[in-house]
Amino acid sequence: MSGRPVPVILTERLRLRGVEASDFETLRAHWSHPDTIRFIGGLARPPQLVWTRSILGSRGLWATLGYGYWFVEDRRTGDFVGEVGFADFHRDSEPDFWGLPECGWVISPALHGKGYASEAVKAIHDWFDIEVDEPKSVCIIDEENHASRRIAARIGYHQAGTVRLDGKDVLYFERTRGS
Numbered sequence: 012m013s014g015r016p017v018p019v020i021l022t023e024r025l026r027l028r029g030v031e032a033s034d035f036e037t038l039r040a041h042w043s044h045p046d047t048i049r050f051i052g053g054l055a056r057p058p059q060l061v062w063t064r065s066i067l068g069s070r071g072l073w074a075t076l077g078y079g080y081w082f083v084e085d086r087r088t089g090d091f092v093g094e095v096g097f098a099d100f101h102r103d104s105e106p107d108f109w110g111l112p113e114c115g116w117v118i119s120p121a122l123h124g125k126g127y128a129s130e131a132v133k134a135i136h137d138w139f140d141i142e143v144d145e146p147k148s149v150c151i152i153d154e155e156n157h158a159s160r161r162i163a164a165r166i167g168y169h170q171a172g173t174v175r176l177d178g179k180d181v182l183y184f185e186r187t188r189g190s
Contacts, residue, residue, distance in 0.1 A: 015078070020134050022131070023130070024127070025083055025084070025127065026085075026086045027134060028084070030081075034066065034091075035062060038065045039056075039061045041091065041093075042061050043055040043056065046123075047117060050156040050159070051117065051153075065080075078096070079098065080094050081095055081131075082094060083095055083118075083131050092118060092119055092131070093116065093118035094115075095115070095132055096114070097115075097135070097148060104174040104176045104181075108174070111147065112145050112149070113149050113151070114135070114186075116131060129162050133165075140188050145188065149171075149183065150183075150184045151176065151181045151182065152182045154180075167186045167187070167190025168184035168190075170182055
């Protein structure tokens, strides 16, 4: 499965594509916005981490695992909407969930509440269910992030417990392929 090119996914309003080096400034601004990081550690990503995680990491996921993250843009305007995808980050959590595709989504704060996250997350799970030979995927969500919890439930995730990550308990969800 490794070495898969990043597929372009089109929805009614969105274009999901591979991350490019030219996306760096957009992603740097995105990952320094307080509302972007509010439920994801609360600390702005320094430029080096944006480069290694969002640009190089995204490309490396696809090359290594055959799945990864997409850069999401508005089909009509080309404007940045967010990032969505799957990864195996080998997080230092207790218990760990290494080896399982972990879904994540982060939408531009200016676009919250417009259904973009639901649209993008549904699209990548439709792709995942056909293209990835894994029986399930997982996600972790801050207990206070009610919007993401609703999206996860709509896509078929159910809470399977909590994990301890960076000294904090985070909700842990699982989804069976095809749910």
